Amino acid sequence: MMKKQRHLVAGTLLMSVMWAVPAFAQDYDLVINNGRVMDPETLFDDIANVGIKDGRIAAISQDALAGAETMDATGHIVAPGFIDTHFHFQMPVGYSLGLRDGLTSSIDFEMGCAGSYMAEWYEARAGVTGANYGCAVSHESARAMVIDGADGDYMRDGPLSALETRKNTGWSATRPTLEQGNAILEELDKGLQAGAPGIGSTVGYMRSGVSSREMFEVQKVAARYDRPTGAHTRYTLGTDTAENNGAQELVANALTLGAPAIVLHYNNDGWQLAHEMITKLQEQGHNIWGEIYPYAAGSTTINAEFLEPEVWIDEFGRRYEDTMLDPVTGEFYTLETYKETVASEPSRLIVIFKQPEENQAKWLTLKGVTMASDATAGTPYDAPWDYPLEELGGTHPRTAGARGATIRLGRENNIPMMQLMSILSYNAAKHLGDTGLKSMQERGRIQTGMVADIVVFDPELFTDNSTYEKGSIPSTGMKAVIVNGQVTVRDDELLPVFAGQPIRFDPEDKPRFEPISAEAWSAEFSTGMPLPSDFTGAFPQKVEN
Known part of the structure; x- marks a missing residue:
């Protein structure tokens, strides 16, 4: 009851702001009229008009609003733009697929981008990207660079550099020396110094190569910046025991270091225990969260x-x-x-x-998770933004339809729309915002003053169309996708609008990297800690008669 009352108070406070629309504030850039406005943070859910000015939500009111452009949203939901923290297809045509599916902010918190190329990666997308964009710094790329000598123009492709680096195996199978280990950690620090929102690790692909010491030190690099590590956890894919052991490694490290962490796509064997662990930690105030996606296949x-x-x-x-x-x-x-x-x-x-198909809808009902698509590249992956999306090949249906599938499954299984809006947008914004990431503190919400990243869709018609046989068919039923106040998709049609902004921290002048000592690194392989020079044994010596 207390929790419900708090929501009512929050909604009342929001409403008081909504109704305070000054008489002179009539000329908005865009007005969305008569939609069902939903804000997952305050639980506001009512028919209202939304006024947008200079890229931000300037008014939410049941009074009439005037604007340079108006949009009738009768029968449609007006909600925060969808945020995806696990979007690998960070290329023009990839953003186009995501936008048609309601994506307004895309971040890759798994594969990530090489630290040395992080600044270039962000610069290459400035002013030419339809959705907001972000990339964690890549543990895998750091290992590929240090162990396999990977370095070339393909590293500028960020997550898609794996299509080249994974042709070698040193990054996954080799235990680094102390010198190599420190070089890997320093490469990660370079990315964080350049503003990466955290570290992404594919440790689950590196079972024989990454020691528990290395994973702890990787998370320590992120902890020095108070930023999260997202991991495809060790032993994934695995059994219900092994999968959870991998999640427990990530979480135990995070708790020890006082750092945030993301358990990536834990919708595998043992997911019930993983979810219980995550939610109980959240109840204790820890910034630990997890991702799911609504597909039985990966x-x-x-x-x-x-x-x-x-x-x-x-x-x-x-x-x-x-x-x-x-x-x-x-x-x-x-x-x-x-x-x-x-x-x-x-x-x-x-x-x-x-996984069994019946689990797909179950995952969408989980508390405190985010829906993250794990979108993979289609071919040709370097196609321009206006490439015919239906002609893309070789991709998983989640790339084009994860958000449409979420709404469709919610509709078919009577899952509350506010729950779906939370896992599609607010939950990711909340957890990332709590790390200090300003761009996420002002997204994922429909409130005055917030950035106008907004989706307008028909709850009865918005759906996925992609299949395992044809994975790149775009979703339909999206009346508008608005990114930073600009309409980027209108009535399922992509527009030549490139309003995407970077999702990152401000770059820093000085690194925070601290090399690991030889003693700490070698302890992973020793029988115990160094003993005093005068140590004679744990048991009394035999006395000779």
């Missing part, structure tokens, strides 16, 4: 360690013929074609079926 490169026959077949008891799909040919792999493709095209993207 996607990755075919040479992932957990897909090797010794793991996927012998340990997990799966068959390629039932679980591993080529999204380009539409055919399932056999053991023979798997081996041939790993040898000839090790970074080829595949779709992997891993």
